[in-house]
Amino acid sequence: MNEDLSPIQQVVQAHRRGEAAGLYSVCCSHPAVIKAAMRVAQRYDTLLLVEATSNQVDQFGGYTGMNPAQFRDYVQQLAQERGFPLERLVLGGDHLGPNAWQGRPAEEAMAHADTLIAAYAGAGFNKIHLDCSMRCADDPATLDDAIVASRSARLAAIAEAAAQAAGHPPPVYVIGTEVPVPGGESALADAGAPTSPQAAKRTLEVHCRAFLDAGLNDAWRRVIAMVVQPGVDFDHSHVQYYDADQASELSAFVADRPGLVFEAHSTDYQRESGLREMVRDHFAILKVGPAATFALREGLQALCQIEDELVPAERGSRLMQVLDEVMLAKPGNWIKHYPGNAQEQRLLRRYGLSDRCRYYWGEAPVVAAVERLFANLATVEIPLALLSQHLPEQYHEVVQGSLGPGSADLLEHKIGTVLAQYARACNRNAAVNNAAAIC
Structure with missing residues (x-):
């Protein structure tokens, strides 16, 4: 194994050698999800890639209230508490670009993006997703790939300098123009077919040209992945599952380009067999976010149902009612996504697969x-x-003696059952050795 390569590059290299290797990226800031991810990574002997999104963590705090350095310290503190080795923890930045400021003129938005990416790279985030695919206020209606690529190269140059100045290893990069909206999941009608090989080829060529024109030859060698649409998506109530036949031409395209893999967003709620097929077909970086927080909500709701049986009503937490009250008082994160009458919206706030309630756990x-x-x-x-009634999988582990009955352990295990599917898909050798394990 080449010790000069970053841990992510080593996994990509192993995948391109034909090994059953991939990466799953946990896009979430909730401590229970991150702790569950650490439990799973230890069980399945995988890297743990935790990513922050540009609207979640930025130089102004994002919706978590954390800047990149604070998020790094927060995740590393959780790792130390859990005894998770820091050398197996990799931080990534997702959708880094002008997304949060796209309502402003392009140069103003890009100036904020410059500061954003310098903060991420300077804080030691090693995996950088360059996303300049969104149009700004004074951009043309359709943003040309060359503009996207030029802006991405501009940000890469800043990331290179910031990482070097802070004494961090140089970042690895993910590029792409067919990028889902950050935090989106609007409607499956918008998902459509997999990216065409022709579109992927153009994206790769224009980004290569932009990087080389900017003198970023070394950075271009660290472009490990492209974001494409593999034909998977979900909205509040439906899932579009992976179809290997439909994606075969796109898979064949990247197979001829050593050192490169695809990154797949919106893989939440896919079948585990589909996740394995995606890794096999070179969609070797799998992003997961809402499915993990959906499991978090399920676990907390189950614990509330147990609480209702054991604790007098006047002492109860009323957690799910409180959550809905806060969502109604601050509807900005769900109102545009959940159509219908009051009853239909109530069900979507609680049970929608897009899990817009994930924005409210920090209230x-x-x-x-x-x-x-x-x-x-x-x-x-x-x-x-x-336990058997409300958390049956966790009940099984408790009676086997492999899981404690405390609320935090039960909740982490519940989330871990989702993340373990990704770990098994990305490290099938470990999956064989842990075939009987849930997480």
Whole structure:
């Protein structure tokens, strides 16, 4: 193994040698999800790639209130608490570009993007997704690939300088113009067919030209992946599953380009067999986010149902009611995504696959309700019958003696059952050795 290559490059290289190797990227800031991901990565002996999105973490704090350096410290602190080795933890930045400022003139938006990417690279984020695919206020209606590529090269030059100045290894890059909207999941009607090989070829060529014209020859050698549409997506109630036959031409295109793989967004809720097929077909970087927080919500709701049986109503956390009250009071993160009447919107707020409630777990009333839920359940012994009813997979592990009955362990395991599918798809040798394990 080449010690000069980053951990991500080593996985990509192994994949291109024909090994059953891939990467899964956990795009989430919730501590329970990150801890669950650490549990899974340890069980399946994989790298842990945690990514922050540009609207989640930026120089102004994003919706998490953290800048890139603070997010790095936060994730590393969770790793130290869990005993997860930092050398197996890789941080990535997703959709880095002018996304948050696309309502402003291009040069103003790009100036903010310059600062954004310098903050990420300077904080040691090693995997950088360059996303300049969105048009700014004074851009033409259709943004040409050459403009996207030129802006991406501009940001790459800044990332190179910032990483070097901070003493970090040079980043690896992901490029692409057929990029889903950050945090999107609007409607499956917009998903469509896989990216054509012709479009992928043009994207690669214009980015190569832009990098080389900017003198970024070394950085171009560290472009490890392109974001494409493999023909998978989801909205609030439906999933478009991977079809290997439909994606075969796109897969054949990248097979002829050593050192390069595809990055697939919106892989949430795919069948595990589909995830394995995607890695086999060179969609070797799989992004997951809403499916993990959907499992988080399911786990917390199950714990609330257990709480209802064991704790007097006047002492109850009312977590799910509090969550909905906050979402109604601050509808900005869901109102444009969930159509229908009041009852239909209520169901989507709670159960929609796009999981817009993930934006609200950091709200103070919701945080307090979660803390009260955990405190209430810490004072009682959860009967096995209630575990079997509301958390049946976790019940099985508890009675086998492989999982503790505490609320945090149950919740992390619940989330881990989703993430473990990705780990098995990306490291099938470890999956064979852990075939009986859930996470």
